[in-house]
Amino acid sequence: MKIFAIGQNYTGHNKELNSSHPENPVVFMKPDTAVLKDNKPFYIPDFCEEIHYETELIFKFNRIGKNIDPKFAHRYYAEIGLGVDFTARDLQWKLKAGGKPWEICKAFDNSAVIGKFMPVTDFSDIQNIPFSLNINGKTVQQGNSADMIFTIDELIAYVSKFFTIKIGDILFTGTPAGVGKILPGDRLEGFIGDKKMFDFLVK
Numbered sequence: 259m260k261i262f263a264i265g266q267n268y269t270g271h272n273k274e275l276n277s278s279h280p281e282n283p284v285v286f287m288k289p290d291t292a293v294l295k296d297n298k299p300f301y302i303p304d305f306c307e308e309i310h311y312e313t314e315l316i317f318k319f320n321r322i323g324k325n326i327d328p329k330f331a332h333r334y335y336a337e338i339g340l341g342v343d344f345t346a347r348d349l350q351w352k353l354k355a356g357g358k359p360w361e362i363c364k365a366f367d368n369s370a371v372i373g374k375f376m377p378v379t380d381f382s383d384i385q386n387i388p389f390s391l392n393i394n395g396k397t398v399q400q401g402n403s404a405d406m407i408f409t410i411d412e413l414i415a416y417v418s419k420f421f422t423i424k425i426g427d428i429l430f431t432g433t434p435a436g437v438g439k440i441l442p443g444d445r446l447e448g449f450i451g452d453k454k455m456f457d458f459l460v461k
Contacts (some may be wrong), residue, residue, distance in 0.1 A: 260427045261288040261370050263314075263343055267291035267432025269409050271312075274435050283408045283416045286361070292370040300368055302442060309440050312433035313391040313399045313448055316341040317410065318375060319427045326418040331411035334423060336378050340389055340448045340455035342371035343430055347439075349437050372428065373448055373456030385409055392447040393440070401434030436449045 265284035266277050294300060302309055317335045326334060349363035381387060384403060391399040403410065413431060417423070440446070444460040 259290045260421070260424065261290070261292060261334060261430065262294075262421070262427065263364070264366060264408070264413055264432040266418065267413075268401065268405055268434045269407065270405070270435030271433055271437065274437065279407070282355055283413055285417055285420070286364055288365040289371045291367050292365055293372055294368040294370065294458075295372045297352045297456060299375075299459045300344065300371065300440075300446075301461050302440070303346070305366075306349050306363070308346070310345045310347045310437045311391065311393075311399075311440055311446065312343040312345060312437050313389065313401070313408075313452075314341055314343055314430045314433050315339070315371065315387060315389055315401075315403055317414075317429045319429070320424050320425055321423075322425060323414075323418050323423040326415050326423070328409075328411045328415040331414040332378075332384075334414060335429075337375035338381065338384065338387065339375035340373045340450055340451070341428075341430055342391075342395040342446065342448070342456075343433065344369040344371070344429040344440075345371055345437075370428075370430070371446075371458070376450065376453070376455075387450060389448070389450045391436075392449070393444050395445075398438060399434060399436035403431070405434065406432065426457075
């Protein structure tokens with residue numbers, strides 16, 4: 259299983275991190291060892307001092323594809339879910355400042371939380387899906403796929419230019435504004451609309 263992830267896909271998030279508006283989707287990957295599911299707790303690693311949450315809509319691929327045309331991209335997934343892209347932000351700043359690759363701050367073990375999935379047929383418009391994150395009962399992130407810079411189908415088409423998509427692969431689609439630091443004892447609850455998609459603790 260491969261995990262494709264997209265950065266800088268919401269204008270508000272780009273502003274809060276002083277990132278530029280991308281001309282093309284910003285793509286990075288996470289290994290299968292990054293997966294954290296079944297509401298298992300997330301343990302803050304000892305190699306950094308500032309882990310940030312980034313809540314994202316995620317898609318599970320159900321067909322093999324390569325060089326997919328955007329108008330056919332909807333045929334390659336049948337489920338929509340919610341996840342968290344954990345980022346070692348202090349490491350990211352250092353690596354970016356030096357022009358170095360930053361896989362270690364994005365692709366470390368358990369950095370890709372994968373919650374529940376819902377059938378695509380539950381949604382009338384995949385580019386109008388509200389989602390949110392609560393930490394300790396307080397809403398800290400609210401987003402909607404309508405605010406994406408690159409649409410879901412555009413992302414799939416772009417990623418498939420470079421990588422063969424296989425059944426079971428996952429696409430993280432970017433995070434809205436409101437990212438922040440997690441602390442031991444935090445409880446993270448993610449929602450698509452009013453449906454809870456994950457609920458886990460930070461340790």
